[in-house]
Amino acid sequence: MKFALPLALLGLATAAHAAPSAARLPDAARLYQNNCASCHGVKLEGATAPSLADKQWLHGTPTRANLSKIIAKGLPDKGMPGWEGTLDKAQIAALADYVAPGGRKATAAAPVVAQSDTVQSGQDDGLARLTLPKGFSIAVYAENVDTARSMAVSPGGIVYVGSRKAGKVYAVVDENGDRKADKVVTIASGLDNPIGVTLLDGALYVAEIGRVIRFDAIDRNYANKPAYKVVKDDLPNDKWHGEKIIKAGPDGKLYIPVGSPCNTCDKDDEVYSKIWRMNPDGTGWEMVANGIRNTVGFAWHPVTKDLWFTDNGPDEMGDNNPSCELNVAPKAGMHFGFPYCHGGVVPDPKFGAGRSCAQFTPPVAKLGPHVAPLGLAFYSGTQFPSQYRNQVFVAEHGSWNRTQKIGYKVSLVTLQGNQEVSTTTFIDGFLQGDDVSGRPVDIAIAPDGAMLISDDHAGKIYRVTYTGNTGK
Template sequence: MRSITFRHGLILALISIHVAAVELPLERISLPPGFSIELWARVDNARQMALGRHGGNGGTLFVGSMQAGKVHAVRFDAGFKAQAVSVVASGLQRPVGVAYKDGSLYVSAVNRILRYDDIERHLAQPPVAVLVTDRLPTETHHGWKFIAFGPDGKLYVPVGAPCNICEPDPQRYANILRMHADGSGAEVHARGVRNSVGFDWQPQTGELWFTDNGRDLLGDELPPDELNHAPRSGMHFGYPYCHAGDLPDPEYGARHACREFAAPAQKLAPHAAALGMRFYTGTMFPPQYRNQIFIAEHGSWNRSRKIGYRVTLVRLQGSRVIAYEPFASGWLNGESAWGRPADVLVLPDGSLLVSDDFAGAIYRITYRG
């Protein structure tokens, strides 16, 4: 890896919000040769991203938030340059998750999923939200939710454990649910998942992969975060009995053996807070990146020496992980962080967007060779 010279994007005029136009030190970001990064848009507390329609005149990116309580829309032109940012929802409880389907925007808000119909025709005057469901747990501990529609057309919704370590009702917590777009037919798809804030489906197989954050208070090095592969419904990934496939929990581990559960496809850095992840489905990047996994590592909060604060790459051969390595790093300078990647998303031109809730920014990574 090496540092390279970057082009700085324009700081956009924000509509209905105010974010201080502080220059970001993007020259510190290290990327592989041929790649560059630019500031694409300023979005307050930017978390999960979802792409709306895209056509010859451009498109819309929707962005959730954690602390801001808002959902933003970023309009971009035919050249994939961001043009304007507006607020399409506000006053919500931790609306981290956003998903788009059939012209409607879906937003997670802890115990609720809301839907905003025909949203792109009404960005200036957003429609009244339609309640999809309010039957999710109300706890805010791991209560924020990354959401996405799968290849089966169903909405996938993770429900984190309401604690650091406990043995909650497995029908209600520590799982990934899926449901029809209208909120009906909810069922548990994966169990033993402490807190997943990112998932995607492998393009070649349609199978689910997801990140999961390991428990705290077992020291700096244990347990690692996880990248998991769920080729079928009903799999159990160990929480709270076993962590990372081979680490029995000191409190609950005697109740079940680790061999009873699915092991992670890849152990990730311990306490790096692996959040959003996507398969790279574009063609801008060189062939060796195609159908590989990018992960936003948000960064540790209680480790004696900070770790994460970067975007990593997981290389696959079929459905087997063969490498886990840094891709974009430099948001952490010693023990001081100026940015925290939260999600990644591939634009239709093949460039990669990275959201940063700490800096209130979205970056665009491109490849020119």
């Protein structure tokens, strides 16, 4: 859901464009950050969707009329929905002015630029907005981690982080032990949306859209622009749900999803909509689970070693359907319903005919419609109170085209065996009305038991600690 295009490139810019009203541009900047930045980038540089900052346009001249039409109606064949049901005409016009050539220059010159600063200061001061259970605190562990996505933490505490459009892999290092990163080192750049990172036998594996690469002895070499070896280079390179996480399982194999190359389509007999695994050298490619639209998070239960994963439900079925999912696959070969059944209970209007949702494995927890659950982690440390141990935390990236935004938080799913007991909010406040200060992506547990959370919207890593009375 979150990978569809909220705007679109429109053609080679040749026509002059009238300067937009300065008074409305700060609000347009906020609209853009809240609704478009997750796909087109905070600075319009592009992410899963193309750049809006260069001079290349694909769908006509960037006049206000043409931009407004495309924003309102979308480009369904490109995966971009229309926004006319979510934004009003004035908001669409303001966005059209903002993304047009020269639109941001007027923002910089606007006498009311202090309103635009509110967006930035809201990101800088976002911690004050956040709420956590009593006894917990949150701090910024690292900044300037552009489009931070998946994380992997080495036994020595180095945090390796993938990214989206930035095309970089980072090492986030706390050299002096003060529990705040001292430096963010770029290990590699120029990669193709390398969102997935994992550690196995001292090597860092990185998943790009079409391949997996490996950096050996990474803790020793991260600062020296290390060379990499290509492990596998024949993964599907579709852009829609084409980004790939990667996780090392307890069996010593590497697990990689291949998402659906569409909103909803039947590719059940192809490589898509499945979780796969392979040996560390790229051999032994085999299917693990089927019927999965777009998972961007795996974790294994610390005790049972069962595979748990999130899945993002389809768009274009209304604000309240279907629910995104938390699933468990205790054995290989299970089918979780996509594209025939969504959320365990909603038959697909096109592909569900002649099938029953009872044929498929239902989710353990229905997390809510369009909340975009991404990374997850079982709490395996000892710093948090005992009731959190072996329970699963889920990063909800947040909706992008729902009329009323939802998600933008970290949830706690309390389990009894493989059954949901409750789902509650653990961290809230990244969303205030329509203002977004952060979008949680992945969760990792540090060696000292602190929780780390990546945020690709703010380009930060947060650190959550328990400071209450651990004796209770």
